[in-house]
């Protein structure tokens with residue numbers, strides 16, 4: 048269970064407080080029909096407004112593959128994307144499918160979907176008078192923030208690997224560690240591109256404030272990705288991140304999760320104290 052809850056600043060609260068049984072109308076895997084025709088003109092206006100604002104802001108800030116993903120999936124067309132049309136393109140590229148869910152789903156359901164290349168997207172969009180406030184991941188965070196990079200083969204493989212690792216960690220009572228890896232990569236990851244830092248984390252890509260803060264503020268630590276350190280570092284869901292972890296290539300992230308025995312790592316790290324995202328001084332790390 049994530050360390051803190053109550054979301055602010057556009058970073059949706061991940062971490063399932065979902066009840067164990069699917070709500071009425073949802074399948075056993077919590078999926079629901081998208082019923083795209085039921086989205087209102089205001090819902091589409093919210094999507095278009097957030098999309099236009101983020102698309103211009105992310106130029107020169109997001110990793111190049113993000114804009115490429117928006118392009119190959121035709122996500123620039125107005126209105127909330129119709130999942131059938133979106134999945135036709137996405138499935139051809141990396142075999143992924145976006146499925147509609149009512150909201151947060153239980154961790155086991157979430158990671159099972161990822162392990163089978165299905166990305167659960169919240170089938171609702173935030174209110175027009177709350178463009179920068181989000182309780183749970185909505186369609187804008189999930190589809191704009193997560194889906195474009197699922198068109199990128201290494202990211203597609205990485206997300207599926209996290210699905211399997213999530214189910215494994217659940218069995219081992221180590222979900223909090225895998226959730227940290229998910230959080231500091233998929234949600235709040237930074238990557239080097241041509242010597243510059245760029246954004247690839249969905250929690251940042253879908254947040255106006257954090258798209259600025261993550262690259263420009265002097266406050267947060269931006270540290271080289273280190274698997275053990277990430278698995279030991281807690282995170283906040285109610286503030287902008289205090290630490291960002293930077294990878295050099297998506298392939299590196301994939302290699303890290305496929306070439307390391309995470310279960311053995313969990314046992315080793317259980318003998319060490321957790322690290323706060325606020326600290327960056329070696330002494331804390333040396334305590335390892």
Ligand code: HBI
Pocket residue numbers: 061062063148150151152153154157167168169184225226229
């Ligand atoms: N459910 N719909 C949805 N979206 C998420 O991002 C999500 C979830 N359930 C669990 C969950 N995330 C987290 O626990 C993981 O990030 C660890």
Ligand code: FE
Pocket residue numbers: 061184188189193234249250
């Ligand atoms: Fe997310």
